[in-house]
Amino acid sequence: MQLKELSDATGTSPASIKYYLREGLLPPGESVHATRASYSDRHVKRLNLIRALRQIVQLPIEQIRSILVLADDGVPHLTLLAHVQRVVLKLGTEGGEVARTSAADAVVRLRNWPDVDSDARDALNRHISLMEGLGIGLPPDLLDQYSSAVDSIAGFDLAATTEGKDTDSVILTAAVGMHMHSELMLKLLALAQASHAIRRLDDRQMPP
Template sequence: MRLAELSERSGVSTATIKYYLREGLLPPGRQVNRTTAEYDEEHLRRLRLVRAMIQVGRLPVATVREVLGHVDDDSLGRTMRLGAALWALPQAPEPDTDDDHVRAARQETDELLAGLGWENARLLTSLSPAYRSLVVSVAALRRLGYEWDAELLASYARLMHRAASLDLDFVETQESEAERVETAVLGAILVEPMLQALHRLAQEEESARRYGFE
């Protein structure tokens, strides 16, 4: 397809597509002559991913470029390729290692992972922003006096493991490795807010069942 058709099918202006091409967010099309290039379904799929990251995820172009670099890095195995792409997304701040609450939260988080038998997650704790984010959250709860029971936290973790299994079941329906990683990135941007919304709706439903509308 030519640039005009790519624009029409994607709903993205030709000027914006040309900007994405200049910034390296889209691979160049197949050059037909000096002034004309052709694009295919992969360009359309990538363009939709870029638009979701920028418009919905509100990511800066530099971050999008970094994420896509990991998506396209076929020198990495699937786990590290997926992890690198997701880790490039905006993350929680680094925990303060001198904070007593952070040290206690880190120990609690390590004990949680060990109790769950999440050995692979434990191997990635030095790299994983998700691990650091969990430590920061647990530390914040401790600092405010909300010390959640360890078994309650483990129950939530088991629910999330089921959600992760569903995520990857869907990712594996994609044909190419790049499409699988792209789908996982889209999941982080689009599905996580959806899950948060479902969680809050479930809270509203359960609250109404328990306490009514009085």
């Protein structure tokens, strides 16, 4: 398979493919000779992964590269998934100490999750502090409800993520899955808010 075919197979312009090659996201094809290189199914898979991370999850090239480098280093999936999380959650950009809210810790105990330090946990703690700082109140049982919901999805999701797939698929499922669930939540919340708003505001404007 040569570049043009790779392009056709993935719907990516040859120019973009060349760009990804230059950036080291896509390994070079096997060079047949000076003016012909051949690409394999692995390239198709990899390219699809890159495109999904760019277009759906909207990760910048640099971060996609950081994920792929790990994947190609053959690190354990657990390590890889942790890194994918770090990237999708946009951690590492915001430095600083971990907040002293222990809301996340409470959730961990409640859900009986393994009590391990993790970036996700720090991120959650930091985020809750941030919301408090912004004066966005969290009803007391909200975290319970949320965490119950995500707890049930996580097992389900992870099964799909890890069941004997190749590394590229694991990344894709994990990153795209996280993104999609978060968007799902956003849209559900919007619908809920719209519904409540209609009830509350419409009544005011046109009383019975």
